Structures are given as C-alpha cells and as structure tokens.
Amino acid sequence: FSPALISRLSSPHEPVAPSSNTDDIVRRRLAAESAHLRSQEAEILHSISAALEKENLDREKPGMSSQVLGRDIEEIREKVERMKEKKNNESEGVKLARQSVEQCYLANEDKPLDCWKQVEAFKTEVAKLEQAFVKSLQ
Structure with a gap:
C-alpha cells in the first residue's frame, strides 16, 4: 500500500x-x-x-424666540411713537396756517379773496412739510 x-x-x-x-x-x-x-x-x-x-x-433660531420678538415689537412701537411725535411737531406750522385761513374766511365771508396771504402761507407750510417728508424717505 x-x-x-x-x-x-x-x-x-x-x-x-x-x-x-x-x-x-x-x-x-x-x-x-x-x-x-x-x-x-x-x-x-x-x-x-x-x-x-x-x-x-x-x-x-434666535429670530423665533419670544424675547427677540418682544424686542422687535417694542422697537416698532418706539418708531411709531417717534413718527407720531414728528408728525405732530412738523404739522404744527400747517395747523397754524390752516387756522389762520379758516379765521380769515369766517371773518370775510362776503370777500374770500382777501385771504390770499393766509392761503399762500398755508401752501408754503404744506410745501415745506412735503419736502421734509421726501427727504426723510431718501
């Protein structure tokens, strides 16, 4: 084998x-x-x-927290208040000019053309307000 x-x-x-x-x-x-x-x-x-x-x-995300949203709301409120104050301050001259035009028309109901000086003063104040508004947008 x-x-x-x-x-x-x-x-x-x-x-x-x-x-x-x-x-x-x-x-x-x-x-x-x-x-x-x-x-x-x-x-x-x-x-x-x-x-x-x-x-x-x-x-x-920080943009979604309630604290950030609260701050944003407060900032917006402050801006609105500032805009209201600015509007009231700026339009004071317009208010006075308007009141003088109204008083002149009431005093001279039969002769409204005698109020041309007050109307021109009112137009001037409105033009100033418009220019200030346009400048604020730029």
Whole structure:
C-alpha cells in the first residue's frame, strides 16, 4: 500500500460531512447579512437623528424666540411713537396756517379773496412739510 493511504487511514480524523461544510457557509452568509443590516440600521438612525437635530435647531433660531420678538415689537412701537411725535411737531406750522385761513374766511365771508396771504402761507407750510417728508424717505 502507498504511504499516503496508510497515513490517511491511521490518522484519527473523522470524515467531514458535506452538510457541516454547507452549514458553515450558511452561517457565514447569515453573519455577513446580519452585519450589513446592522450597519444599514445605524446609518438610518444617524440620518433620522441628524434630521431631528436640524429641525430642533431651526425651531430654536434666535429670530423665533419670544424675547427677540418682544424686542422687535417694542422697537416698532418706539418708531411709531417717534413718527407720531414728528408728525405732530412738523404739522404744527400747517395747523397754524390752516387756522389762520379758516379765521380769515369766517371773518370775510362776503370777500374770500382777501385771504390770499393766509392761503399762500398755508401752501408754503404744506410745501415745506412735503419736502421734509421726501427727504426723510431718501
């Protein structure tokens, strides 16, 4: 007999069943698929948490806080008050000129043409007010 055959027969190895080889292949494939699914799950969880974090940051933007909105409202109120005061101060001359025109018309009901000086003064005051308004817009 050949020495290879004798050593093979004398070795204590048990014959390998073909089913155990198949089982190993299936186990390896299952482990690989399981690892792949775990990595996909981790990626999905990461993307979901990133999206939620971005959404929370968008909600917490400084432009949306109640304190900032309160300050903006207060600034707008102050601007409105300043505009009212400015309007009242600027139109004081117009008010006086209008009152003088009204008084002149009431005093000269039968001769309204005598009030041309007061009308010209009123027109001048209105023109000044218009010019000031246009300058404030520039």
